[in-house]
Amino acid sequence: MTGILAIWVGEGDHNDDGGEAMTNKLLRKLSPVLIGGCVAFGMSATAGAQQAALRIGFLAPTTGPFAQIGKDMVDGFQLYLDEVKNDFGGAKVTFIVEDEQGKPDTAVTKARKLVLQDKVQMFIGGLLASTGYALAPVSTKDSIYISPIAAADDLTQRDLAKFPYFIRTGWTSSQPSHPFGQWACDQGYKKIITVAADYAFGYEVVGGFQKAFEACGGQIIQKIWPPLGTKDFGPYLPTMKQDADAIFSLMVGPMALQFPRQLAAAGNKKPVIGGGTSYDEFVLPSMGDEVIGHVSALQYSAALDTPKNAEFVKKYRAKYGKVPSYYSESNYTTAQMVHEVMKQNNGKWPGGEMFIRQLNAVKVDSPRGPVRIDDMRNPVQNIYIKKVEKKKMFGYDKEELWNTVIKTYPNVDQFGQFNRAEYLKQPLYNRNVPACKYC
């Protein structure tokens, strides 16, 4: 909403410069009120635009339990817009943020609002995997859907053909897990226990890891599924088998803080590894020293030591006062990719079908490294194996926790080391897929 206000105010200023020399003080004073009024009546911001316009709808949870993540998402996109001054290759960008409240149902309603009322050319966003599944059918050739965060596997796998106007710029849940399973084998781990949030995203991250780890000779000997949002892992910790070499965790939000703390308090000496969201920069600053040495895998780390990323982290931190998380980076890069396509078209909207084809062919050098999109409309990108370390980075003078990259798997696609055709024949990862053969 602030986005719209900013744009409106911007337009107002522009008009003032343009010709209204007669503007008196009263009118100046009134203009914010008028602008507010226009926004309040939900008028679309297209009036009198000579310039080509691109209307982008953005869905993020700005209220409710995921509000902070939603803020990271919006901030990431906004940062890029500010950098280019809302100008995508000549098209003036109208950025409309809607609150999806972390509920698939609300997300659909809000997406329809963006499509029907605001007539956006694209809507971007959605946090939860379930929201991604819900939003994909809303996309049409006039309003395409781009998903930077919602990572539900099947959207770009088995269900791909159902959603021709959908494209992903983020990741699939199991994408980082495939190289990570291989990495775990390389460390000499033989037996691993998984502890993961009990919902689709958890199934897919663990499923990918299990498939990869067992393919190279490892064994998953126990799978524990605490419900999403668990605050006390007391009942689960004592049930963990003692003969494991390592523990794999997949936590989301506040769970990520609680699990390592309780695990350490229980006297755990085993190595702990985990999915990206367990140690993402969104939770990392709030974590204690007990997570030092924990290893996770994701397509982004704020500690990635490249000039591009250093620049991004510094800019983001200067503006929003915190280190960017992958939620920020993914949306920043998405904005960059959309910009690339619009540049090719000199700011003219090419139509949804054409836009997706062009976005599909785009290659960008983003903070997370080189990104391109495969023919199943999912990014091919580096996967980083990251270890939590306490150190100084990018010239900040305090010692902080950072996800130091210890190994890079370059250009990993969503099928990783597996054969695509065979992969697509197996069912979608689930609580019991793949089956726990060694439990």
Next chain:
Amino acid sequence: MRSQQSKILAVAAALTALAIIIPNTNSFVLLLVTRALAFSILVMSLDLLLGFTGLPSLGQAAYLGVGAYLTAILATKFQFGLGYDFWVVIVLGILAGAALAAIFGLLAIRAAGVYFLMITLALGQCVWGLAYRWNSLTGGDNGINLRSRPKFGIDLAHDVTFFYLVFGFFVVSLLAMYVLVRSPFGRSLAGIRERELRMKILGYNTWLHKYIAFVIAGGFGGLSGVLWAHTAGIVSPENVVLTTSVDALLMAVLGGAGTLVGGVIGAFIVFGLREYLSTLVPWWQYVLGGVYVATILYLPGGLMGIPERIRQWRAMSGRAERQ
């Protein structure tokens, strides 16, 4: 008696206005009103229990869920209910809601007050658990997407047509429940609400009365679910979770329990704030919270109590003037 007639006239006028104005507004408003109407049927069914029988159910979303999941599963797995057989799904939805209520009622009706609240909450959460965990059938956390709306002569994919369908079901439900609460059966429900012991002494089988009311409410809940599935286009555990039940309860109380129409007003206000105001301002939650608090503090009878409050206030000031 005259005041009753004028009330009916007012409701009829409001409904006619709604049917004429809404299809001519912007298509997002049309969508929201359709959603609010579909959900209103659930709120009215809850009001039947809460306002007329004195049973505060905290698990009403379960019946919406059963109807919605039934519709979604039939449509996606069996391609059933997308033509004229949509009407069969409507009937099945009502029956499924009623059947579930018939089972839950056996367990819940024995309790009263807070205990009834707790049991219905627990039963509602059982349905949520099933929806969340029974992956092969319900799609778990991801839910089920409905690819298309039914088509039989008329094409319900067209939003205005669909609005009139939901509106039609809404009016029929409102009428049916109105007739029900004005019937001798409805009167005895009110009697049970006021003083169950006295009704027992008078020879009424109060358990059976409550049980039947519970089953009927379940049936309307199922109907609301069928419509909801096609309105939202997605059915997920979010629809059966506790918050949805609480929402329905709050809407009923906000509008005024025991008035049927009150719940509808409550639903429109909550949907309006949560889904329309939230597109305009980021602080919509304060408004929603403020409305709840103000209603509880100043309007214990809900928004439908406003005319009564005004009348009281007038009478009081009139008396003051005479003195």
